[in-house]
Amino acid sequence: MTTTRSPLPEFIRDLAYGFQKSRIVLTAYELEIFSVLAGSSKTSGEVARQLGTARRATDRLMNALCGLGLLRKESGRFTNAPIALRYLVRGKPEFISGMMHTVHLWESWSTLTEAVKRGTAVSGRKRSDEGGKKWLSAFIAAMHDRAVRSALEIARGMDLRHVEKALDVGGGSGAYAMGFVRANRRLRATVFDLPDVIPLTRKYVRGAKLSGRIRFMTGDYLHDGLGKGYDLVFLSAVIHSNSARENQKLILKCAEALNPGGRVVVQDFIMDEDRTRPVHGAIFALNMLVGTAEGDTYTESEVAGWMRHVGLTGIGRRETPFGTTQITGWNR
Numbered sequence: 001m002t003t004t005r006s007p008l009p010e011f012i013r014d015l016a017y018g019f020q021k022s023r024i025v026l027t028a029y030e031l032e033i034f035s036v037l038a039g040s041s042k043t044s045g046e047v048a049r050q051l052g053t054a055r056r057a058t059d060r061l062m063n064a065l066c067g068l069g070l071l072r073k074e075s076g077r078f079t080n081a082p083i084a085l086r087y088l089v090r091g092k093p094e095f096i097s098g099m100m101h102t103v104h105l106w107e108s109w110s111t112l113t114e115a116v117k118r119g120t121a122v123s124g125r126k127r128s129d130e131g132g133k134k135w136l137s138a139f140i141a142a143m144h145d146r147a148v149r150s151a152l153e154i155a156r157g158m159d160l161r162h163v164e165k166a167l168d169v170g171g172g173s174g175a176y177a178m179g180f181v182r183a184n185r186r187l188r189a190t191v192f193d194l195p196d197v198i199p200l201t202r203k204y205v206r207g208a209k210l211s212g213r214i215r216f217m218t219g220d221y222l223h224d225g226l227g228k229g230y231d232l233v234f235l236s237a238v239i240h241s242n243s244a245r246e247n248q249k250l251i252l253k254c255a256e257a258l259n260p261g262g263r264v265v266v267q268d269f270i271m272d273e274d275r276t277r278p279v280h281g282a283i284f285a286l287n288m289l290v291g292t293a294e295g296d297t298y299t300e301s302e303v304a305g306w307m308r309h310v311g312l313t314g315i316g317r318r319e320t321p322f323g324t325t326q327i328t329g330w331n332r
Contacts, residue, residue, distance in 0.1 A: 024064050026103050033062065034070070034080055034088035041077045098142025104135055108290045115290045123290075133196075140200045143237065144173035150322045151179030157320070158232075158265065160184040166232040167192060167257060169221055169250075173204040174214060176236055181213040190215040192226060222246055226257040233257050236267040236324075240284065243294035244302065251306040251329075258331040264312060270325035271299045280323065303327045 028034065036042070036050050044059035051058065062078050065071040070084040080089065087096050107123070114122045155176070160166075160183050168177040171191035180189045191201050195218045205214050217227065222242070226233070233254040239247045254264045269281035276282055281297045288295030304315045304327060312329030319325055 021068060023106070024061065024068065025070070026099070026106060028061060028065055028070070029088060029099050030103050032090065033058075033065070034084050035090040037071070037078060037080050038089050039080070039085065041074075041079045043077055047078070096145055098138065098145035100134075100138035101142030104138060105287070105291075109287070112286060112290050119289075120293055121290055136196060137200065140172050140197065140204075144175050144204060147173065147175035147236070148178075150320070151175045152182055153179075154267075154320055154322070155179035155183035157318075158183075158326075160187060160232070162261075163187050163231040165230045165259075166190070166234060167226060167230045167254075169226065169233060169235045169254065170238040170241075171201065171234075171236075172197060174201045174208075175204070176234060177214050178205065178208050178210055180232075180234075181210060188213055188215070190217055190227075190230075192217045192219060192221065194218065194220060221250055221253065226253050228257050229259060230257050231259055231262045233262070233264045234267070235265070239266055239268050239303070240288050240297050241292055241295045243296070244298070244306075246294070247298070247303075248306045248309065251312075252310045255307075255310040255312055255329075255331060260331060263328050263330045264307065266303050266327045267320070267324050268303075269297050269323075270303065270317075270327065271297050273299050273301065275299065278323070300325075300327060304329075 031051055031053065033047060033051070036047055044062050045055050047053075047062065048055040048058035062071055063073070066073045066078070070081050070088070072079050072081050086092060087094050088099075089095060090097075108121070111122045160180060163180070163184060164187060166177070166180050166187060166189045168174065168180070168189060168191045171177055171193055174189075174191045177189035177191050181187050191198070191205075191214060193201060198216050198218050201216060202211075205211055219225075221238075235250070235254065239250070242250065251264065251266075258264065269278065269284050271277070271281050271285075275285070275297075285297040288297065300317060307315050307327070307329035311331075313332050314328075314330040316328050317325060318328065
């Protein structure tokens, strides 16, 4: 009698060894192998000389990239596969410029075991040194890459017809502020973020030729006021960086910044009440564990509770086409 092997051990093995493929791609990106190849054909020795890396090691890395479908090899010469040429070559229109942030995430995720023991992140970031500046630039680039592809569609789905002034709290690159002003030509937006972020914001906004329609405000949303007179206060990918207590205070500030009839919109990974779904949200909660002091992903009842506590009403939920959820509360 023949027996069929259970797929479970293979499933577990694939999960446990998944980091190997990830590290191969991240190392190739970090070394800029795809950009060195660009649209050309080169031997691994030529690539190694150009990068200043070890020839044999570079050859083995590039062979593995062929196995992953990112490079092609013929007669000892390597070229980018079409998908790598499109997305991983610096200077291409669709280049994923924010992947260096994923390289940095590798470092924080390697501390997960200790973070689970301690209940908080165990590695800090020094933003005042050169390494901190590189981390911040990579982080904002990664957030921009994700947001800019969806911001205009999300803005159009929010019905901004009666919004004249919008505040994007923790707005980073300003991608959503740009989406708002493009969706409604009468709208003027303000991006609120930390003093070391706003110079990066200005650069992105200037590149989009929208400087005349977007203002900038520096501060720390946990300690500083947000101003007043807004029809919309938007928080995308903000609440997961904070504790529940901090978010309650932040939602109060957002509510106080609203005009009558205005709204606060929280956009994030919103969890089911048992916190196991969506899966990407459950995984992201661990990303916050290794990367922040008290960050987490939150449920709809938690976010709605913060809003009700500060007097917002008409609270509703909307799914975006991009895997995030919006919770909206009105100042009525």
